[in-house]
Amino acid sequence: MPDFPIWPQCNIGCVFCSNPVDGYRETTDKYSYDELRRKLLDYKRGLRTFVKFDEVRDYFNLTGGEPTLHPEFLKVLALIRTEFPSNLIRLLTNGRMLADEGFARRTCGIAGLPFEIAVPMFGGTPAAHEATSRSPGSFEQTTRGLRHLRRHRRDGQKVEIRIIMTRVQEKFLDGLIDHLLAEFSWVDRVVFLFEELEGFAEKYRDRLVFTQSEAARAIDRNFDKLAGFKDVRLYHFALCAVPTRLWPRVWRTLADFKVTWLDGCRTSCLYRAQCVGVHRSYLRHAGAPDIAPIAAPRPVELSGDPYRPILSADAETSARR
Numbered sequence: 001m002p003d004f005p006i007w008p009q010c011n012i013g014c015v016f017c018s019n020p021v022d023g024y025r026e027t028t029d030k031y032s033y034d035e036l037r038r039k040l041l042d043y044k045r046g047l048r049t050f051v052k053f054d055e056v057r058d059y060f061n062l063t064g065g066e067p068t069l070h071p072e073f074l075k076v077l078a079l080i081r082t083e084f085p086s087n088l089i090r091l092l093t094n095g096r097m098l099a100d101e102g103f104a105r106r107t108c109g110i111a112g113l114p115f116e117i118a119v120p121m122f123g124g125t126p127a128a129h130e131a132t133s134r135s136p137g138s139f140e141q142t143t144r145g146l147r148h149l150r151r152h153r154r155d156g157q158k159v160e161i162r163i164i165m166t167r168v169q170e171k172f173l174d175g176l177i178d179h180l181l182a183e184f185s186w187v188d189r190v191v192f193l194f195e196e197l198e199g200f201a202e203k204y205r206d207r208l209v210f211t212q213s214e215a216a217r218a219i220d221r222n223f224d225k226l227a228g229f230k231d232v233r234l235y236h237f238a239l240c241a242v243p244t245r246l247w248p249r250v251w252r253t254l255a256d257f258k259v260t261w262l263d264g265c266r267t268s269c270l271y272r273a274q275c276v277g278v279h280r281s282y283l284r285h286a287g288a289p290d291i292a293p294i295a296a297p298r299p300v301e302l303s304g305d306p307y308r309p310i311l312s313a314d315a316e317t318s319a320r321r
């Protein structure tokens, strides 16, 4: 996949937003339909045109800003599907535009297969959700958008809810999980992403800095509830910061250029090959205080899958670590 930014502007103002700060929102002229088409066709001809994940060629992440705000979003979507009929298209959207039921229906219809939509939720009530989105009405619109996806998605199209693990999110996490279980347990996947302190998020660094172990503990205190979802994943977490019983849910997802390794990772960690590594922004802003080599084997079975490296953990023994 490359990450394919469709539109630089956004209709929410998340405190953790990792978009670039300097003038990025004002670069709409670089995202006209014709410009996106040129970029896409160059990519099809084998030219390198995307910064992130350019080497992975079987799917696209449509990003922004907010991609659905593109004035010709459906036309762009149709173009991608026509030019890449078998590639997975994953739309990363805050879901507000999908509150328009006709738009949600057309999006699902044009996207065809394979297609996934990933929508972030920040809280189980308007106040909790909007403490992060900072956009009144966004909870209600995103909720309606998700309901419309349930109604209009085609067989095989997948819906994912993303929870960005920030210090702000931690306060609202238990209520959010209860809310998702009550209304959205039908989604195909719930993903917990550890924050990336880049771009706009760096401005709010003092409010956001959080350790991976604190984030993982907050997820772990909801361990029994997670069984109520079809699929639960943790992205951007180093294994040493995560309780062992959650390891089978940890995925390796970061681009190499975003990752670094500490001395202990290189010299004395048994699980370096299975670990995503240390996000550079985590080291830069939080100091990565909880990264420590794992010297003794854990009660886990390895999968051999580079993306989801741990197949299972012995529940009884791993619950204590």
Ligand code: SF4
Pocket: 238, 239, 240, 241, 262, 264, 265, 266, 269, 270, 271, 272, 273, 275, 276, 277, 278, 291, 292, 293, 294
């Ligand atoms: S010490 Fe390094 S390689 Fe080992 S689990 Fe932690 S981050 Fe991963």
